[in-house]
Amino acid sequence: MALTSTISHYDHNWPALFSAERARIEPGFLAELVTTHHVGSTAVPGLAAKPEIDLLIEVSEHIDEPQRIEFMATLGYVRGSNLSEGHHFYRRDVDGVRTHKVHVCISGHAQIARMLRFRDLLRSDPELRQRYQALKLALEAGNRDGIGEYLAGKAPFIDAVMGHG
Structure with a gap:
């Protein structure tokens, strides 16, 4: 079973891709939007990564979830399972390849x-x-x-770096 996309060398276009996607998404969060961050490996210059742009949208509260899901669908996103309580997740695939992930947290x-x-x-x-x-x-x-195996393999490293393992 393949990953959601293939790891590639750092691409200097990733920050611009983040900015373009932020401009597409933020209008759907106007009432609750606090800020949008570029996170994940594509936000780290020089780091090889799956070319999936990660956006972290910080909101004041989760307002009108059905309307948000509908808006995100117009942009090609599918609502995934919550990654934790209050941590909403959306993914966008193009031709079967993951291109974007959006985390929405209060x-x-x-x-x-x-x-x-x-x-x-x-x-x-x-x-x-x-x-x-x-x-x-x-x-x-x-x-x-x-992807589950891949994420589980990264978790101990991240936990150790973050001081939780």
């Missing part, structure tokens, strides 16, 4: 600080970034069961 949600802190640690520490990249490439090369 201000103060623990995942906001966690995602931003991990991104910033990778941005500021070349050795850590290289170790994480090597792990991701090894997990991709040995993957047999898809």
Whole structure:
């Protein structure tokens, strides 16, 4: 079973792709929007990544979820399962390949600080970034069961870096 996309070298277009997608998505969150962050590996210059742009939308509250799901669907997004209480998730695939992931969390949600802190640690520490990249490439090369296996393989590294393991 394949991953949602294939890891590739860092692409200097990823920040522009984030900005373009943020401009498409933010109008659907006007009443509750606090800010939008570029997170995940595509937000770390120099880091190889699955070319899936991760957006973290911070909201004041979750307002009118059915209307939000409908709006996101007009942009090609499917509502996924909540990743945790209050952490809503959307994904966008084009021709069977994942291109974007959107995390929607209320201000103060623990995942906001966690995602931003991990991104910033990778941005500021070349050795850590290289170790994480090597792990991701090894997990991709040995993957047999898809994205769940890949994510489970990354979790101990991330937890250790974040001081939770």
